[in-house]
Amino acid sequence: MFVLSNAWRALMRSKGRTALTALITLVVTFGTVAGLAVVQENTTAHTDDYDxxxxxxxxxxxxxxxxxxxxxxxxxxKHYMTWTDYTEYATIIQQAGVTLDFTVTETVPARVSGDLKAVSGDKLGSASDDKTGGQLIWRAFWTKDAASASDLGTFKIVSGKNLSYDNQSSDPDTTSALVSSEFAKANGLKVGDKFKVATASDASTTYELTVRGIYEYTADSTADNPVVTARNRENAIFTNYQTFAKAGLDPQTGDSSVSGWKVPDLNVVFNATDAASYKKLVNTFKKSKLPASGYTVSSPSLESYTKSLEPLDAVAGNVKTGTIVLLAVGGVLLLALVLAGVWGPKRDDEIGMALVSGVSRGRLGWQFMLEVFFVTLPFYVIGLVAGVFGTKPLAAAIVSGHEVTASSSLIWQMVWGGLGTILVLAILAALRLAFFRADKLFAADGDWGSVSETETIESESNHDDAEAQA
Structure with a gap:
């Protein structure tokens, strides 16, 4: 109890320094947990999560x-990919002993018909519909995965229902379509309304569609086809493949020698399963001297994932630097505060009085260590717990799309690292006793007098003894 009470009284005599030490411990611990969690998530996102x-x-x-x-x-x-082109790649994939599923997107321009009007903002200028094929974009998705991978940008249904992609149905839906909220507003369309669209190759050939759902984009477009990018993507009409084919827009259902605007922008996307399988297939193509000149092999999903890491990369870079600075500055300040608490004339008085009173240096060293433990350990625990539970919501406000949490390995690293640091500080505080010299016992100002006074007393005492002996 003597050591505990003395340690507590020593801290209370310097409340400002005590409070500052506790605050720095708390801030450094919380900031380090949050910072390292972001850096760790960034590393994992580029390695394990990517794979x-x-x-x-x-x-x-x-x-x-x-x-x-x-x-x-x-x-x-004529520069579009054709079914014949894709068949060559599919054959090589099969020869490599790999079984892949795939999905397809087909896109053609289309014209407005009747009272229908396109949303303004296109880049086609004053070119006529006969020359451009129209201001609308008719895009057909074979599956839901194809719709999710649309290079016009991901979208969500804000009214009505999504398309039906049941390709095995004996009675498929061949009239339903999705239109953008801007297109619907411009034409006064609601879910269930019907409208007619004219084909790009012939203004007199129309097809009636029914609004099944109204969508809004949730991401920017990544399309690179000039035919598509020249048009406002709000003018895109989405249907399933059956509707597209029923309208006579798929070359497979008609003349294989079609040309001009009858040729759809065919986009076949194979599911390579994971990054390793994708790399394997790319190497297989290279051995077959593919892709041919003018074409490239890519992974839209991996590219999209990599792009999603850009905000996290930027934040992680800044956080990493900030964490290093926080640890360096915080460590120096804590060391300075701990040493300031055990050095100085007042502590010399305290040490001297304690030693003269019979208190061992070991007990005093333990007292100094307890002073460090009292002011750092509880606040380290609080900072660690706050960092573990506060990192996720804090990171979510800074980086969207990635869940940043303090992993168990990080928590244990912080536990042992923090406890080790606190122990080192406590040992440094205890070493103060090793530097206290015995000749300072009566050197400090105060009730103990000074060394010169002590020497005078001893001299007078010796003189009196000599006279008595004489």
């Missing part, structure tokens, strides 16, 4: 080939 991402594989025209495609020249659609 298990669903990897798609797409073969598309290269940037150079897309430059040859014009939104006002129907003949430039």
């Amino acid at each position: 298990v991402q669903k990897a798609t594989l797409a073969v598309r025209p290269s940037t150079a080939s897309w430059k040859k495609v014009s939104p006002t020249d129907s003949a430039s659609t």
Whole structure:
């Protein structure tokens, strides 16, 4: 109890320093947990999480080939991928002993019909519909996965229902369509309303569609096809494949020698399962000298995932630097505060009085260690717990799309690292006794007098003894 009470009284004599030490311990601990959690998540996102991402594989025209495609020249659609092109890749995949499923997206321009009007904002200028194929975009998705991978941007249904992708149905839905909220507003369309769209190749050929749902985009477009990007994506009409085919827009259902705006932008996306399988397939293509000149192999899903890491990368870089600075500055301040608490004339008085009173240096060293434990350990625990539970909501406000949490390994690293640091500080405080010299016992100002006074007393005492002996 003597050591505990003395340690507590010593801290209360310097409340300002005690409070500052506790605050720095709390801030450094919380900031370190949060910072290291963000850095750890960033590292994991680039390694373990990347490796298990669903990897798609797409073969598309290269940037150079897309430059040859014009939104006002129907003949430039010859640069699109065809079913024959994709069959070559599918054959190589099968020969490699890999079984993959795939999904398809087909896109053609379309014209407004009757009172229907397109949303303004296109880049087609004053070119006529005969030259451009129209201001609308008709896009067909084979599956829900194809819709999720749309390069026009992901979207959500805000009214009505999504499309039906039951390709095995004996009575498929061949009239339903999704329209954007802006397109619906411009044309006064509601769920259940019907409207007609004219084909790009012939204004007199129309097809009636029914609004099944109204959507809004939730991400920016990544489309690179000039025919698509020249049009306002709010003018995109989405249907399933059966509706697209029923309208006679799929070359498989008609003449295989179609040309001009009848040629759809065909986008077949293979499911390569994971990043490792995708890399394996890319290497397989290279051995077969594919892709051919003017085309590239890519993974839209992996590219999208990598792009989603950019905000996390930026935050992690700043956080890493901030955490290092926080640890360095906080460590120096804590060391300075701990040493300031055990050095100085007042502590010399205290040590001297205690030693003269019979208190051992060991007990005093333990007292100094307790002073460090009292002012750091509880606040370290509080900072650690707050960091563990507060990191997730704090990171969510800074980085969206990634869940940042303090892993068990990080928590244990913080536990042992923090306890080790506190123990080192406590030992440094206890070592103060090793530097206290015995000749200082009566050197400090106060009730103990001074060394010179003590020497005078001893001299007079010796003189009196000598006279008595004489």
